[in-house]
Amino acid sequence: MSSSKIASKIPEGNLEQKWSKYRSTVPLVNPANKRSLEIIVVGSGLAGASAASTLAELGYKVKVFCFQDSARRAHSIAAQGGINAAKNYQNDGDSVYRLFYDTIKGGDYRAREANVYRLAEVSANIIDQSVASGVPFAREYGGLLSNRSFGGTQVQRTFYAAGQTGQQLLLGAYSGLQRQVGMGAVQMFARHEMLDVVNIDGVCRGIIARDLVSGKLERHFGHAVLLCTGGYGNVFFLSTNAMGSNVTAAWKAHKKGAMFANPCFTQIHPTCIPVSGDHQSKLTLMSESLRNDGRIWVPKRKEDAEAIRAGKLNPNQLKEEERDYYLERRYPAFGNLVPRDVASRAAKERCDAGFGVNKTGEAVYLDFAFNMKYKYGKIEATKKGISNPTEEQLKSLGHEVIKEKYGNLFDMYQQITGVNPYENPMMIYPAVHYTMGGLWVDYNLMTTVPGLYALGEANFSDHGANRLGASALMQGLADGYFVIPYTIGAYLNNEIRTKAISTDHEAFVAAEKAVQDKIDQFLSIKGNKSVDYFHKKLGKIMWDKCGMARNEAGLKEAIEEIKALRNEFWNNVRVPGAANELNPELEKAGRVADFLELGELMCLDALKRNESCGGHFREEYQTEEGEALRDDENFKYVAAWEMLELGNWELNKEDLIYDNIKIAQRSYK
Amino acid sequence: MSEQNINVTLKVWRQRNSQSKGGFETYPLNDVSTDMSFLEMFDVLNEKLIQEGKDPVAFDHDCREGICGMCSMFINGRPHGPKQAVTTCQLHMRSFKNGETIVVEPWRAKPFPVIKDLVVDRSAFDRIISAGGFISVNTGNAQDANAIPVAKDNADESFAAAACIGCGACVAACKNASAMLFVSAKVSQLALLPQGQPERKQRVMDMVAQMDNEGFGACTNTGACSAECPKEISLTNIARMNRDFLAAEITAK
Structure with missing residues (x-):
């Protein structure tokens, strides 16, 4: 039984008809009333920009906030590989059902059926909308759209724009947003950070934001507030997230009553550039699309791995039979295209066993030589009528194809590492990339606080315990373009009589004062450790004890260590500068203070989930072959945490019901 | 390429806000790993300034993978520094020599007023x-x-x-x-x-x-x-x- 405190509000009826029926019957707000309803959107990434422009098109008064200097900087921009959609343009058996099925299975049976089916249904519209707004997706010579494969699927349903798909989709959504800004339908607040939500009589009525340039605190009223603020991977300090990505908006909402769901579900991406030293500030992803053509391996013999680490052996010298293509060996059906959680754990397993290939011992090879020569080289040779091409000819012909497909990624790799990946295999290692957990939302994307919504990565709803590649862009745009514009009507049609509440209301005054007090406190500690010092320490605790593999003892230790670190932070952090100026250290202090609380909840969630599923791997729960061992009998639920006070959370369970999919042990063998 | 440590001298534009007059400050920085990105080198500088009780240098940055467009340093007279087709965040210290003096300014253009230090509007x-x-x-x-x-x-x-x-x-x-x-x-x-x-x-x-x-x-x-x-x-x-x-x-x- 689900907790009585949460109602998922999934519509009745067949899975295939739930959304279309709901969409046709959800109450509407008439155009004249829309003009007096105000909506606050926090975050300007795919979810925020698409929601804001669409809601403004419908006639609502919209305000958008982002901490960067422009809406176009949001971290959606860095997504590389692609966006999934059930178009079946390749005639390879794709369908809405198959995308739905792959997503549920990929998420290791911990996502809501109804949400995921809706996502698959609207996926095709996203591609249409994006193309219409000028997104230059990759095309074939016939002028039609091109597709590729991503992990966890056996069809080609991923649309892409070289390795810059997120950039192109975001700029498409951003241009739609700027169009509304130009028409005065959206008011844009760049370089503003939301620092609290304001609730009145249990209903969300606005936010407190800080103008990051002047340092002034501002109060903003809204009939509804949409948090489109992304994920919290930076709790690990090192991640593929942007430096500014943070949990603050979601965490403030959590502290004001919004439940936080599945916080421990973190995605560790298998193909990132390994850490190079203590100075490391972030990790860079090498797109999953590279796994289409790159083969992952380590040496078969430990001596070879040691020789490589010592710089005495060049990997190109190792013959085929001396290499262990461990993904192809362990998972012949999916090979290098197994889902991310599986690929990451397999890399960790090999490195822990002593087969890692860089100086830290934490790297594996992603090698393009085979496909460069024998796949693309051969095709090009045939096209050009070269019979019996030499190895050198094959290599140079294939080189051009690889360059066309992945050129920007190869350049980026060389720039960061100083190594030419056309000549040497890339070195990669898993890194924190995405957080499946987030604010708990119902089918309407509303949190447990009425009027407060969460969209995109900020919510928990669609990816279960593991997100498939190319599904984050899909979900962000689905939520913003096609879900919230309908579901928000269910709430706002009851709000048409609510007049704008003055921001002189005592709730706004009190919230602003609390924010001001926090800022003053940061500046008054005058300790002797920088904010980064604490952030790095927290990151190490999280990575070691709540990362790719977790166990009970480690999680319990982590909780104690985080509490102690938090205490030290509040006594010994040094935040230079003043409150009334641009002060990046002050901004970071606020974000790290929130991470220091979130980290504890993540460990608690991981500790209470006595099973392994998706990205959550508890060492105590694995099969003899080292695969994740789920416990559907006891843990087939969403863990929605309610904060009673800091350090004391109440677990509310939402049972997951699978009417349309037979749940099974996930197998990619 | 193997990692080395180099010493550099930074001349950085400091400006309190859009109204105040700015000027260059000189900061020597030793033992900089050539594997560091240019912005990671600035992280090290800022850490040092904070430890010394000084105000760290404000600069715009976010994704640090060359795609968000937020970083914006004018390095040795060139936007994003000496390398072709590279943003400041993707510039690495292996592109500089031991003992080099590196001059860092904000974008200079009337429609891009300075907000603080290296940050412009x-x-x-x-x-x-x-x-x-x-x-x-x-x-x-x-x-x-x-x-x-x-x-x-x-x-x-x-x-x-x-x-x-x-x-x-x-x-x-x-x-x-x-x-x-x-x-x-x-x-x-x-x-x-x-x-x-x-x-x-x-x-x-x-x-x-x-x-x-x-x-x-x-x-x-x-x-x-x-x-x-x-x-x-x-x-x-x-x-x-x-x-x-x-x-x-x-x-x-």
Whole structure:
């Protein structure tokens, strides 16, 4: 039984008809009333920009906030590989059902059926909308759209724009947003950070934001507030997230009553550039699309791995039979295209066993030589009528194809590492990339606080315990373009009589004062450790004890260590500068203070989930072959945490019901 | 390439806010790993300044993988530093020599006023996009994505223009502080696609008008913008925009 405190509000009826029926019957707000309803959107990434422009098109008064200097900087921009959609343009058996099925299975049976089916249904519209707004997706010579494969699927349903798909989709959504800004339908607040939500009589009525340039605190009223603020991977300090990505908006909402769901579900991406030293500030992803053509391996013999680490052996010298293509060996059906959680754990397993290939011992090879020569080289040779091409000819012909497909990624790799990946295999290692957990939302994307919504990565709803590649862009745009514009009507049609509440209301005054007090406190500690010092320490605790593999003892230790670190932070952090100026250290202090609380909840969630599923791997729960061992009998639920006070959370369970999919042990063998 | 440690001397522009007069401060920095990115080197400098009780250097940055366009340092007289096709965040210390003096300034252009230290206000770019850098298509209006084929050459060229990250290096590089490369990249992206045709004329006129209103300078074809562009946006985009603009002006009603 689900907790009585949460109602998922999934519509009745067949899975295939739930959304279309709901969409046709959800109450509407008439155009004249829309003009007096105000909506606050926090975050300007795919979810925020698409929601804001669409809601403004419908006639609502919209305000958008982002901490960067422009809406176009949001971290959606860095997504590389692609966006999934059930178009079946390749005639390879794709369908809405198959995308739905792959997503549920990929998420290791911990996502809501109804949400995921809706996502698959609207996926095709996203591609249409994006193309219409000028997104230059990759095309074939016939002028039609091109597709590729991503992990966890056996069809080609991923649309892409070289390795810059997120950039192109975001700029498409951003241009739609700027169009509304130009028409005065959206008011844009760049370089503003939301620092609290304001609730009145249990209903969300606005936010407190800080103008990051002047340092002034501002109060903003809204009939509804949409948090489109992304994920919290930076709790690990090192991640593929942007430096500014943070949990603050979601965490403030959590502290004001919004439940936080599945916080421990973190995605560790298998193909990132390994850490190079203590100075490391972030990790860079090498797109999953590279796994289409790159083969992952380590040496078969430990001596070879040691020789490589010592710089005495060049990997190109190792013959085929001396290499262990461990993904192809362990998972012949999916090979290098197994889902991310599986690929990451397999890399960790090999490195822990002593087969890692860089100086830290934490790297594996992603090698393009085979496909460069024998796949693309051969095709090009045939096209050009070269019979019996030499190895050198094959290599140079294939080189051009690889360059066309992945050129920007190869350049980026060389720039960061100083190594030419056309000549040497890339070195990669898993890194924190995405957080499946987030604010708990119902089918309407509303949190447990009425009027407060969460969209995109900020919510928990669609990816279960593991997100498939190319599904984050899909979900962000689905939520913003096609879900919230309908579901928000269910709430706002009851709000048409609510007049704008003055921001002189005592709730706004009190919230602003609390924010001001926090800022003053940061500046008054005058300790002797920088904010980064604490952030790095927290990151190490999280990575070691709540990362790719977790166990009970480690999680319990982590909780104690985080509490102690938090205490030290509040006594010994040094935040230079003043409150009334641009002060990046002050901004970071606020974000790290929130991470220091979130980290504890993540460990608690991981500790209470006595099973392994998706990205959550508890060492105590694995099969003899080292695969994740789920416990559907006891843990087939969403863990929605309610904060009673800091350090004391109440677990509310939402049972997951699978009417349309037979749940099974996930197998990619 | 193997990792080394080098010593450098930084001369960094410090300016309290938009009203105050700025100036250079000199900071020696030792034992800098050549594997560090330029911004990681600034992290080390800031950590040091904080420990010394000084105010750290404010600079814009976010993704640190060369795509968000937020980082914006003018290094040794060149936007984003000495390397071709690289943003400041992707520039690594292996591109500098032991003992080198490195001068770091903000973007210098009237339409990009300094906010603090190396941080400038680039909101003029957003206003130019708001003036016309879009296709007017409301959500739900779209037809099937494959209904209109787009020749691969055009799609590729459109994509190449769309790769612009809006960092402003083109303006910083130009002696006239012209924004022609930025504006022409967006104009070209949409002009090369069938979806962009209905508003093609109005778009170029509106965007150019806004560009002029913001106070960006005129283009004198020196090509510094394209040479310094981290995404190597081509000068042919400027030529295309000029053609489109002329045609639009002549045929305007």
